[in-house]
Amino acid sequence: MSGTLSLSRTALSQYPPGKAMSQSTLNAEFERVILPHLNSAYNLARWLLRNEQDAQDVVHDSFLRAHRYFESFDGTDGRAWLFGIVRNACFSFLRASKIQQIPTNEDLYLRSSGEASPEHAVMLKEDLQALRDCIEALPPEYREAVVLRELEELSYKEISVAAGIALGTVMSRLNRARIRLENCVTGKAKEIGR
Amino acid sequence: MNCSLALEMFGPYVDGELDANAELQLRLHLSECESCNAALQRLQMRRQMIQSGGLRYGAPPGLEARIRKSIRTGRAGSNWRMWSAIAAAILVASTFSIHLTQHFDAEDRLEQQVISNHVQALMTGHTTDVVSTDQHTVKPWFNGRIDFSPPVVDLASHGFRLLGGRVDYIDGRAAATLVYQRRKHIIDLFIWPARSGDATGAESSKGFNVIRWTEGGMSFTAVSDLNKTELEQFRDLLRAT
Numbered sequence: 001m002s003g004t005l006s007l008s009r010t011a012l013s014q015y016p017p018g019k020a021m022s023q024s025t026l027n028a029e030f031e032r033v034i035l036p037h038l039n040s041a042y043n044l045a046r047w048l049l050r051n052e053q054d055a056q057d058v059v060h061d062s063f064l065r066a067h068r069y070f071e072s073f074d075g076t077d078g079r080a081w082l083f084g085i086v087r088n089a090c091f092s093f094l095r096a097s098k099i100q101q102i103p104t105n106e107d108l109y110l111r112s113s114g115e116a117s118p119e120h121a122v123m124l125k126e127d128l129q130a131l132r133d134c135i136e137a138l139p140p141e142y143r144e145a146v147v148l149r150e151l152e153e154l155s156y157k158e159i160s161v162a163a164g165i166a167l168g169t170v171m172s173r174l175n176r177a178r179i180r181l182e183n184c185v186t187g188k189a190k191e192i193g194r
Numbered sequence: 195m196n197c198s199l200a201l202e203m204f205g206p207y208v209d210g211e212l213d214a215n216a217e218l219q220l221r222l223h224l225s226e227c228e229s230c231n232a233a234l235q236r237l238q239m240r241r242q243m244i245q246s247g248g249l250r251y252g253a254p255p256g257l258e259a260r261i262r263k264s265i266r267t268g269r270a271g272s273n274w275r276m277w278s279a280i281a282a283a284i285l286v287a288s289t290f291s292i293h294l295t296q297h298f299d300a301e302d303r304l305e306q307q308v309i310s311n312h313v314q315a316l317m318t319g320h321t322t323d324v325v326s327t328d329q330h331t332v333k334p335w336f337n338g339r340i341d342f343s344p345p346v347v348d349l350a351s352h353g354f355r356l357l358g359g360r361v362d363y364i365d366g367r368a369a370a371t372l373v374y375q376r377r378k379h380i381i382d383l384f385i386w387p388a389r390s391g392d393a394t395g396a397e398s399s400k401g402f403n404v405i406r407w408t409e410g411g412m413s414f415t416a417v418s419d420l421n422k423t424e425l426e427q428f429r430d431l432l433r434a435t
Contacts, residue, residue: 027265035258042253056257063261128247131240135249149209150244156211156314164366168310171317175205182240
């Protein structure tokens with residue numbers, strides 16, 4: 001996909017230009033190309049907004065928005081295109097609701113893996129909790145970079161398109177985010193005496 | 195390679211975004227530096243923990259069904275919470291957007307963005323998507339990739355060799371990037387349709403010279419570690435053709 005955001009390309013190039021799609025064809029195409037990325041979209045929104053209900057609302061609205069502008073989609077990378085819409089909606093929402101402080105984690109479900117010993121499981125759970133808190137404490141722009149790279153496994157180029165930032169900015173944000181994260185997690189480990 | 199450069203490269207390295215040559219240099223450094231090795235291991239361990247820690251959220255049950263329903267009926271769900279928040283945002287946007295984005299204004303300034311792109315291209319070895327010293331090959335390559343046609347000039351006879359081009363994404367828009375070489379120095383020339391408020395002039399930052407000008411409805415930004423005098427000569431040559 002090489003990040004060439006060609007705005008002039010005809011949307012959904014498999015359809016001959018000039019022949020408009022019927023609404024039902026358009027809906028079916030949207031459900032085939034965009035809707036499968038729902039989990040990815042929700043994951044990003046949930047991390048950016050740090051709240052389940054807000055994430056649901058913003059994702060719902062983002063899909064409606066994506067549906068409305070679906071004909072302007074250039075047909076290359078549906079996930080990156082959707083991420084762009086979702087992250088913009090999230091940042092608008094953040095600005096609106098002034099969510100700056102770290103909320104509680106009552107809606108937290110940790111899934112620890114493996115057949116470790118109970119002590120090990122507790123340690124792992126504490127470590128993961130610390131890690132999760134530290135990611136949530138990152139500035140939203142850094143958090144976005146970490147989520148897109150580590151959890152959604154986007155390339156630098158894909159992140160640059162989704163977030164609308166330069167490749168070099170992707171790299172520097174990720175670098176800084178990782179340094180902050182490491183310092184934060186190390187600090188927390190010292191707090192609990194390990 | 196020194197440790198501070200090596201540290202900068204760890205991210206692109208573990209992300210698989212480093213080119214073969216840079217990776218080789220980094221591996222050479224790692225083979226003889228214990229503290230960098232330890233730092234790299236910590237980074238890799240942390241990544242592993244993030245990726246395997248079950249930190250990814252899945253959409254709650256019911257959300258997909260609600261979205262499908264909204265799409266079919268063309269009506270939104272009960273999104274009043276969000277709309278009221280967005281409405282409030284419009285009222286207070288000027289205040290809070292400054293507050294939230296303050297921290298990032300500096301790094302997102304255009305000069306910083308073009309320097310970042312320049313450094314990233316050098317670091318990852320990804321300087322050109324079309325490799326050609328022929329302006330008649332490079333210019334058509336941009337057709338269909340961007341919605342404007344950048345002027346492509348060959349300045350080899352003046353000691354500025356055209357190496358090729360690529361498309362960058364700067365300040366939310368696509369830019370045509372032409373890559374030139376002067377001796378050992380790489381020059382990135384970023385081109386986009388001129389906008390009102392596009393700055394002109396010369397400045398330097400982080401050891402790079404940046405010169406900006408507009409000409410014929412296009413905005414040009416040249417970035418290089420080449421000295422200012424020669425970079426200005428480069429600009430004058432482009433303007434003269």
